[in-house]
Amino acid sequence: MKKISLFFIVFFLALPLGYYSFLYFLPYYIMSEVARRKQLTYNQVYHQSLPTDASRAIVLPNPDFMYSIVLYDLSQKESLLIQSNLPDSSYWSVGFYDGNTSNYWVKNDQQLKSKKVKILLLLKGKHPPKDIDAANTEVVYAPTPKGIILTRLLVLDKKNLSYFDAIQKSFVIVP
Amino acid sequence: MIKNILLFFLFPLSLGLVVGSGWAYYQIKQFGKSKDQQILNGSWQTSLEIGSERETLFGRATVALNALFGLSKEEVIYFTATRDHEGNLIESQSEYVIEGQNIENARYWSITLYGEDLFLVPNSIQRFNMNAATVVFEKDTQKFQIYVSAQKKEKNWLPMPQKPQSIYLLLRLYNPQKSIYEHLDSIRLPIIKKIKN
Incomplete structure (x- = not known):
């Protein structure tokens, strides 16, 4: 009887x-x-063209968006500085997600100060370097060392793909 | 002794872990089908927890599996629909019309069709959604009708997949004004009507 009880207690x-x-x-x-x-490598930018039915890595892709993605690891790097040109009027945003996929920071083109954005990513508790261009750099603090940066670029005018392609490719990690 | 440990400790422990995990997975897969913790508006439903750090453990796991990398409500509102306006499942063998009007209180909107695996479905014209730029409005109005069908339509055709399956529609509203996200259950959203079985 005791053994049966143990079975159910453990269960x-x-x-x-x-x-x-x-x-x-x-x-x-x-x-x-x-x-x-x-097949992402840490701290590298990957650009993705407009999703189609062949895009099967992330569920619910938006076929109007060019995505760029960075899998970051701040235990390998003290900080990560990214920069990008922004489109003239089309929607663009950059979202930061921590290791458990929570979105902890996002800004879109209308919320950013200029058409050329710089964002410095630091682990929470770290301090930005003193020589940072504070007026033109957003500072983001990551709650966990590993996570993902995802940019979204809205492409409504599909005839003008070369323009959007150039905007997308301008998103880089500054060495 | 070893037999007893296996039978009365390790076995129920493993069984409990598997059943517990299975129950969690089952609940997560009900995403879009359950009315719990959802805001309903006709056929559409949404959750303000998507993309938020305030998410619960359950909400975060649900979004990770079903709507990975969602953004917060100030950035995007996601309305999903798996049923028509009469409450029946949307299925690829049937034809539907989505009747609505331009949503001007958002910077961009789109209605995208996904298969039951939540990926875009193959079709002959490589069209996967309709938005304010691609939809053809009725003359001199902001009203539209989108035809969701496997059979080609003259205008506003959103192709269904040929393979029989349940369909998942996703209405995205980017940079919505407060008038939208403070009245999610009452704003006027497109109506999904079945027109052919």
Whole structure:
């Protein structure tokens, strides 16, 4: 009788453990799956053309957007400085996601100060270098060392792809 | 002794972990089908938790699996629909018309069609969505009708996949004004009507 009770006690204790562990670890697993499927290397920019039915790395792609993605690791680098030109009037945004896929920072073209944006990414608790061009650089603090930066560039005028392509390619990591 | 440990500790432990994980996965896969913690507006539903750091453990896992890299409500509102205005599942074998009017209180809107795997579906004209720039409005109005069908239509054709499956529609509203995200359950959204079985 005692053994049967032990069986059910262990089972019912393991149930919520399995439930909440799954919920906790799933986003981290999915983040690593995205990196694996897209063959991403840390701290490099990857540009993606407009999604089609052949785009199967990330669910629910928006076919009107050119995406660029950076898988970052701040344990390998003290900081990450990125820069990009912004389009004249089309929507553009940059979103920062931590290791569990939460979006902790986002700004779009209308919220940024100039048409050439610089963003310095630092781990929370670190301080930006004193020689930073503060007037023209946004500083973002990452809650976890690993995460993803994702830019979205809206392309409504598909006949003008070369223009949007140039804007997209201007998004780089400054060495 | 070892047999007892296996039978009365490791086995129920493993079983509990598997059943618990399975239950979590099942609940997450109900995304878009459950009315819990969702804001409803006709056929459409949304959640303000998408893309937010305030997400619960469950909300974050759900978004990671079903709507990875979503943004917060100030940036984008995501309305999803898997059912027509009568509450029936949207299926690729049927034909639908989406009736609506231009959504001017957002910087950009689009309605995108996804298959049951949440990816874009192949079609002969490589069209996967309609937006304010591509939709043809009725003459002298801001009203539109989008035809969702596997059969070609003269205008505003959003192609269904040939393969029979359930369909997932996603209405995105970028940079919505407060008048939108403060009235998500009552703003006027397009109506999805079945016109042919």
